[in-house]
Amino acid sequence: MEENTDIWEVFIQSKNGLAHKHAGNVHACDKVMALENARELYTRRNEGSCIWVVKATDIVSSESEDSEAFFNAANDKMYRHPTFYTMPDGAKHI
């Protein structure tokens, strides 16, 4: 069987000023091919103004099964949210 080609994850910025968003992936041998394949596959209807491609093997991800422990540190810090605070009646624009 033939050797697999690399998988590249594709991120698309739909409009100038917005964040790039994950769209999917493509197979490609190098970065130019990855960009061109991503353009053909994900932006045939003007869905993008900029594309990032990243080799899938270069992405580091947290493990979903450990997510509880991993994100635990934020659980008891409700004071980081604005709704934690009591505002006096009648106070406006705050």
Next chain:
Amino acid sequence: MNDEIFQERIDAEKKIEPKDWMPEDYRKHLIRQISQHAHSEVIGMQPEGNWISRAPSLRAKMILLAKVQDEAGHGLYLYSACETLGVSREKLVKQLHEGKAKYSSIFNYPTLSWADMGAIGWLVDGAAIVNQVSLQRTSYGPYSRGMIRICKEESFHQRQGYEIMAEMAKGTPEQKEMAQDALNRFWWPSIMMFGPQDSDSPRTGNAMKWKIKRQTNDELRQSFIDKTVGQAEVIGLTIPDEDLKWNEQRGHYDFGEMDWEEFWNVVNGNGPCNKQRLDHHKKAHDEGKWVREAAKAYAKKQELAGTN
């Protein structure tokens, strides 16, 4: 224990993601279903590709090219989703070539006239849309996201097909006859695209329990027929089923018995074009081998030169 937690997540309408634990049979069912779906998109390029060089106008030709390119794209979305289950694209293609993976039988019928481009877009893509809209809610995250993307692009396919049928139906008597002939040939294979009746579909139980499928074959088929009858009437074509009639009590159309012998015959490889479709795919794959090798060699060279 894991199975119970898994089922609870499914019942709570939570999506399953690639790294989550899943029963082995769930993974196998998904690989079979998604790869079959991917292969269908790719093999489905052939009956339409057959008409690109003979399209009756430049407009029709550009549209058909764009549609066939979309089918390639849909195949790639689905291969990507399937790969997240731990199977490589190369292996999936190998399974197709060895006859271990199937694709939708509808693509084993020949496309004899330009009207067939109309019938395929209207009926085959129409049936696919009914199925895919339902699958947007499938429990496996990557499959669901692929379906959402595909559905966004697919409705142009159905409308272009219906437009061809409508144009031909109001053309010369010969053109109308071609349109009717295409409908006659594609109607039954299209409604058989939804698969065997629920009573003969052994895998439906698990697929529904795991919410891979959200509606059964028979429910989807009924929904497609209910949508399509009126569309045929509008353009003055007749659906080739004498038993087709509105059932007030059920609130659905009743329809005739499908020819299941033919269905299984085509599924098992004896349709009019099974061999041709697979041979063509193998040939294209083999002939592209040097391109893939050259691309890899070029990437290697750039890497050594430190420019990649």
